[in-house]
Amino acid sequence: MGDILRVNMSDLSITREPLPEKWARYGGRALTDAIVFAEVPPDADPLGPENKLVIAPGSLGGTTGPNTGRLSIGAKSPLTGGIKESNSGGTAAHALARMGVSAIIIEGEPEDKLGRYVLRLFADGKVDIVHRHDLAGLGTYETVAVAKGIEAAEHRMSEKSSFILVGPSGEMGMKAAGIAVTDPAGYPNRFAGRGGLGAVMGSKGLKLIAIFYEGLGATEHADKDAFNAASKKFGAALREHAVTGQGLPTYGTNVLANIINEAGGYPTNNFALGQFEGVDGISGETMREITVERGGNVKHGCHAGCVIQCSRYYVDKDGHYKTKGPEYETAWSLGADCGISDMDAVAELDRECGDLGLDTIEMGVTLGVYMDSGKIAFGDADAAMAALKEIRKGSELGKILGDGAEATGLAFGVKRIPVVKHQGLPAYDPRPIQGIGVTYATSTMGADHTAGYTITANVLGVGGNVDPLKPEGQAELSQGLQIATAMLDSLGLCIFVAFAVLDIPAAFEAIGEMMSAHTGETWGADELMGLGKEVLTMERLYNDAAGFTAADDRLPAFFYEDKLPPHDVVFTVTDAELDSVYSFVPETAAAMGITKPGS
């Protein structure tokens, strides 16, 4: 069990306190939630001094367990107005855990509103804050280059250095701003993208967190031999499953483009169509062909210890790094949703979003909405790039676009605004894939596919089969997956392990065994699922107190009214079923002894 590092930006003080006993079982999303729940008033201004940014590795962070290095970042979201946990890959989670840091809490607000600060954590336990105005306004790539240069001059840089940072969009307080985390090669291309957390970090005057972890070993276990055995069992299951062992490493997440398009659920031209004529141009197969031909890297992990390795780099025609191989969500949002079918164009837009520090899902949806207004045309990649440049300038138009899909749709009078709880919908249309509609509608996070990824049973035949076109069984499917995901996010596990966990019983057992061996406490199926329920209960109670009601657990009206081709269907899951998804909350809250935030 590690410490909490509390960084007060008002007086630039740093304190280190032991993790309170009541949170000993929490890591990752559970811990960021518990801290936000306890310390951030639900009516706080998300960009004001009362909000807190909480950064936490999962309970298994810092270990050698497969895929345990995901990072949770939480706060009250400026985009949704509710509680937020945004999850990222990259090297920071293992680094923090190895330093004995369970969570960093960034609070307060600097006196110097234009100040830019860097928080540095050193391997020997020293922590400091330095004023670094020269980083103001720099893109994420340049920020990392400049920061590396300075630290290298003072002999601090090594491969074991990790950065967490914001781009100009975060500094400008834009609601589509995410937080970047560097990958093993030092590129700032992994993102806690969703919910505008970059704006929260920016509002604290914090431009960058540098973690120097050279020489720090993996964290200790209560029972080392048992942990190693469980970890081996888990790794074997991940390698054995066809999806985690072959599909994801070979093609990356964008292998989904063709299959979601085939199912008629690939949102095209701002959710007007369910299939995209130009899908071949931006599919995972095409991306792989281009990358192999240009000599780019087609398989690596976003952090040490990932055995699935879904990451890749996209390179330009000369073989130079351009951006992370666009994920399925990104290739869709900046591609199909904008009617753009050229992979190089999508990669350019992705790089620009990454450098600005923007969430690519929110920005692609925003550009799709902007195109739907008629201001620029669907398929016009140059106009899309010009729009992103407005964000960099901070022009009036740029500020509207940078605040996301809903702000843009309202400003330009667009009828179809695909958001739930003010957050843009990801890459699956909820009309022909109804399970994901339940997740979008009810998730505490706003429209978020990862919160309960029903595409598994709805489309991919993983973890059973539930007909995507019918309303039956979707609420139950979504509920189970939302609980399981909340658990995985708390342990620091990559949610892609779920593909194996849903099909191979030994994989699920191994998670409990790793947790038991690591902590010395008993972690079986009941404890794991119980943790997932506790997480969702804190989130739900927080959102209730922040003013959300059942009316917020609905999709936008057009999903109930406009039939989507080719299946010509609307969303038909009933309100009563949507309202049943969180039926476990009162009982869990009573067992936890909590009623409202701050309690």
Next chain:
Amino acid sequence: MRVQLALFASLSQYLPEAAAEDRVSAHAQMVDLPDGTTVGQVITTLGLPDEPRIVFVNGRHAPDEHTLAEGDRLAIFPPVAGG
């Protein structure tokens, strides 16, 4: 009967040789099949590897016993996922 056949990801290599006019896209082409052919028969004829797969006929999941009809689109994927 004429049916559109589409194979994706690692299955693409099993697409039979096709005349230029039968090619629909990088992954799809028109094929001639005897009336009453089932999905399973196509899979056997193509010699697809014996592993789980995801099959769509006209955008809907279909079992191996499904009988194809003139003008159908049959799409087959190996186990894939993402997110």
